[in-house]
Amino acid sequence: MSVFKTLKNDLPASIVVFFVALPLCLGIALASGAPLFSGLIAGIVGGIVVGILSGSQIGVSGPAAGLAAIVLSAIGALGGFENFLVAVVLGGAIQIAFGLLKAGIIGYYFPSSVIKGMLTGIGIIIILKQIPYFFGLDKNPEGNFAFLQLDxxxxxxxxxxxxxxxxxxxxxxxxxxxxxIALGILILWNKVLSKKGKIFQLIQGPLVAVVVGILFYVFTKDGALNITKDHLVAVPIPDGIDSFLGQFSFPNFAVITNTDIWITAFTIALVASLETLLCVEATDKLDPEKRVTPTNRELLAQGAGNMISGFIGGLPITQVIVRSSANIQSGGRSKMSAIIHGFFLLISVILIPTLLTKIPLSVLAAILFIVGYKLAKPALFKTMYNLGWKQFIPFVVTVLGIVFIDLLWGIGLGLMVGIVVILIKSYQNSHFLHMEDVSNGKHRVNMTLAEEVTFFNKGAILKELDRLPEETYLTLDVRKTRYLDNDIIEILEDFSEKAKNRRIDIKLISERGEIENPDSYIQFFKLRPRTA
Structure with a gap:
């Protein structure tokens, strides 16, 4: 499909995405504790560079709320924004390596409960972090959100x-x-007006909130409701080309040997890749034409975007579900929509920086409240609870770990709990045991092994074999078993000796037939194919 054939759809959609992206670029930079201009750089690079390189036709990239917690803590821990930019560049290089190594399926190896917990925890942190800005507090009484503070x-x-x-x-x-007022506008727009007509879908709530905020500042700056400059967006206003170029920050590569830089870089690469791949999966499902995004190419595009963004002072980039869904809902048909929105952001930075400096920070805080709420909806907790403890416990552990420790700890703890859940279910599902009535003076017991039986199942099987009473007739059915770990074979071999002493007879049923009291399980399974 030629991109120019869909321009009549992509141009209006790009305007909507621009209106959504502009306040979010500034707001996410605010939430990240980074220069606000860095959020705009990331939006421009995400739109133009990633838009051109990506194989996604309707995905839109830019600074992500999901990385705000990492950026916030990393800037302080690494000794400044310029040092942090080194980690962004390296993170992009690692993402390119992920793409070359065909790691596009990495997102499938994280439990959905942990991913949902990650997004929920990030949403909670975003809301908490914006509370001081919402009320125009001069200090940051909320600290850095590590549970144990330095003070x-x-x-x-x-x-x-x-x-x-x-x-x-x-x-x-x-x-x-x-x-x-801004929060009321956003809620009204989201719940009521957006369903009333196309004009309310074309003009997005965040843009209206920002415009109202600017007008409020202009008309009240000499009155009792005056908002001081400390509580307004601070974007440098260039006098010319040289002044404009002077707004860009550049990475301090002198710290590249610092271990913490590399840890942060890997964290950015991993989380940005996960968030991107999850967004890709979601946008592909929303795409009316059901196109499939090549995930490895997407990692290459995101990595290149992050390297460029880091080199010129921008925040880390991911594909973003808020902008992508706005693009789809507004009729975007090809990647031209994302690319054009990037150029709109660039033009706004050059032509209207003075207007941007009149935006109250509290308005951006209100916008981020809505962003955080969408990530951490209370209804999600009920949904996860209704899915059962196997989903709910990893979800809650991930949320608590992120809020009370940090992002990596939260994901790590949630993943560990998820693995424990898998081990427990594997332990429980290794076999099926059926006790029959006593006949001819012996208990009759049927044990059917699962399709795959590994060393995880040793404890459960050994426990059941040891519990068999004397003079039992055990039928061991392995007809459905496609893989049997050598550890399990050794358990059966050892049990055969105990069975003789306890007068337990064993009948082994396989696809080859039935064997009474086999002499050697090891020899039997060595001759029998153990994998399908």
Missing amino acids: GENTLTELLKTINAVISGNVSVGATVIAL
Whole structure:
């Protein structure tokens, strides 16, 4: 399909995506504790560079809310934004390596409960982090959201400080009022107006909230509801080309040997790749034409985008579900929509930087409240609970780990719990044991082994064999078993000796027939193919 044939669809869609992306680029940079201009750079690179290189026709890339927690902690831990940019460049290189190694299926190896827990935990952190900005507080009483703070406080006590500041009135009244108005606009737009007509889908709620915020600042700057410059977006206003180029930051490669830089780089690469691959899966399902995105090519595109973004002072990039879904819902048909939206962002940075500096930070906080809420909807907790403990426990552990420790710990703990759940179910499902009535003075027991039986199942099988009473007639059915671990064969071999002493007779049933009290299980399974 020629991209120019779909331009009549892609151009209007790109305008909608631009309206969604502009406040989100600024808001995510704010949530990340990074220069706000870095969010715009990431949006531009994600739109133009990744848009050109990607094989996705309707996906849109840019700075991701899912990486905000990593960026926030890494900038401080690595000693500054320029040092952090080194990790972004290296993270992009690692993503390219993932693509070359055909690691596009990596997302399938993480349990969905852990992925949902990751996104939920990130959503909660985004909401908590924006509370001071929402109320126009001059300080950051919420700390860095590690549970144990350097000042002896913890996450919960830091939040109590925020609540006390609000109750005592130590907030910016103007910032709080416009934040509440912006939040009301976003909720009204999302719940009511977006369903009333195409005009409300073309003009997105976040853009309206930003425009109202600018007007509020302009008309109240000399009154009691004045918002000080400390609570406004700070984007450098260039006087010319040289001044414009001076806004870009560049990585400090002198720290490239620092181990923490490489750990952060790998974290960025892994989380950005996971978030991208999950978004790709979601957008492909939403695509009306049901096109399939080549995942390995997507990793290559994202890696190249992150390297370029890091080189010129931008945040890490992923494919983003909010922008991608807005693109699909607005009729986007090809990658031209994403590319054009990137050029719109570039033009806005060059032509209207003065207007951007009139946006209240509390309005961006309100927008991020909605973003965080969509990631961490309370209904999701109920849904996960209804799916059973095997889904709910890894989900909750991941959320708690991310909120009270950090992102890597949360994912790691959730993954460990998920593995334990698998081991427990593997232990339980290794065999089927059926006790029959006593006949001819002996208990009759049928044991059917599962399709695959590994060393994980040793404990369960050994336990059941040891529990068999004396004078039992055991039927061991392996007709459905396609793989039998050598550890299990050795258990059966050892049990055959015990069976003689306990007067237990064994009948082995396989696809080759039936054998009474086989002399050697090892020899039998050595002759029998153990894999399908």
